[in-house]
Amino acid sequence: MFWFLWTVVLVCALWAALSLLPAGADAHMPLPYLIALVPLLWVPTIAVAVTAIVMREWGLLCGAIAAGLLSQMHEAGYWTNYSLNRSILQLVQRSSTPSKTPAHRQPTTAELLATIRETRRETDITARETANDVLSERTSAAATINVMTLNCRYGRADAKSIVAMVLSRNITVLALQELTHELVQDLNDNGLDxxxxxxxxxxxxxxxxxxxxxxxxxRVDPQSSEQSSVSIDAADVPSITIPVDATRDITFASAHPKSPMRGTHAWSAGIMGLKDLAAVQSNAEHGNRDITVILGDLNSSMAHPSFRALLKSGFIDANISVSQGAQRTFPSWLPWPRIVLDHVIATTGVTFTDVKSTVIEHTDHLALTATLTIR
Known part of the structure; x- marks a missing residue:
């Protein structure tokens, strides 16, 4: 029993150490999958630690604790600076406009969709005019923008649920992956357009x-858009750019690198290839930089060296930034265990608050929403 428990500790330690490999070295099967499970290794290490206490094996206890801490190395960022970020969140919430919906009850999907239909019947303002009204509110230097990303699982995600989420969360930018033309039409039929x-x-x-x-x-009329803003061996990365002020633009891109099962090298190269979107030019006169925000199912987490290499190129992860606990997004059908696969990341110039994951019907990923404030 004693040596079996030490074997478990050693296996967990070596397993957790896989997350410390150099970027790109994780592009070998089955490393992407093993590394994705590293944050869950606290379960066997705690079991060993409890057993070690019962057995009064203090060396084994220390080994189990060390292996457990190693497995949580990249999870710590989800909790650090909690008090500071909580204060920022409360400040943003106090300064925001109160919702017309009573605080004690969230609107149902049917009510939200009825609101869209009522708007269509009663107003003679076109969608373009409505968007232009919002433009003045959303593109100032202190603009606050709500964003959302979702993997639609081969186009099976429920369009009504997506549109209801856009309406209830006041989403300004929506990024979707694994789309089909049928789902796009269904979204428009339910009011997304x-x-x-x-x-x-x-x-x-x-x-x-x-x-x-x-x-x-x-929601607002973009100044430019691209069918694919960066070349990676995966689905196109469409992007939309709007002005922030006289000197800066902000670009939003929807990305979905290949999963490891479609080729580990393409998976790793696709994740790290997104760093080209961080190569924005600084404005020497004003000291400002254009901002890039990537939203999508990046098929990776903080435990993956390839993803950390992407962040090191100049991106901030919203989930890490708010430090209020990991918002895990896959798989949707299990309350636990889930892992982090979907992300909202941005170059410097924005502050994140209110990062949440929410179930959308008929897809295997949770939607990830966040509020970003342009500094």
């Missing part, structure tokens, strides 16, 4: 798309 009238879709290429193409929607 009224709420977010501007969009950019990636090309529908079954030979490269991993489950479907990507798309991005926005």
């Amino acid at each position: 009224l709420l977010l009238p501007y969009h950019q879709l990636g090309e529908d290429r079954s030979d490269q798309d991993n489950g479907g193409f990507n798309g991005i929607w926005i």
Whole structure:
């Protein structure tokens, strides 16, 4: 029993150490999957630790604690600076406009969709005019923008649930992955084109798309858009750019690198290839930089060296930034264990608050929403 427990500790320690490999070294099967499970190794190490206390084996206890801490090395960022970020969140919430919906009851999907239909019947303002009204509110130097990303599972995600979420969370930018043309039409039939009238879709290429193409929607009239803003061996990365002020722009991109099962090298290269979007030019006169925000199912977590290499290129992860606990997004059908696969990341110039994951019907990922404030 004693040596068996030490074997468990050693296996857990070596397993956790896989997350410390150099970037790109994780591009070998089955490393991406083993590394994804590293944050869950606290379960066997705690079991060993409790057994060691009962057995009064203090050396074994120390070994189990060390292995457990190693497995949680990259999880610590989800909790640090909690008090500071909590204060920021409360400040933003106090300064925001109160919702017309009573605080004690959230609107149902049917009520939200009825609101869209009522708006269509009673107003003679076009979607473009409505978006232009919002433009003045959303593109100032202190703009606050609500964003959302979701993997739609081969286009099976429930369109009504997506539109209801956009309406209830006041989403300004929506990024979707694994889309089909049928789902896009269903979204429009349920009012998405009224709420977010501007969009950019990636090309529908079954030979490269991993489950479907990507798309991005926005409430305001963009100054430019691209079908694919960066070249990676996966689905196109569509992007939309809007002005922040006289000197800066902000670009939103919807990304979905290939999963490891479609090739570990393409998986790693796709994740790290997104760092090209961080190569924005600084404004020497004003000292400002354009901002890039990537939203999507990046098929990786903080435990993966390839993903950490992407962050080191100049991105901040919203989930890490708010430090209020990991918002895990896969799989949707299990309350536990879940892992972090979906992300909202941005270059410097924004502050994140209110990062949440929410179930959307008929897809295997949770939606991830966040509020970003442009500094």
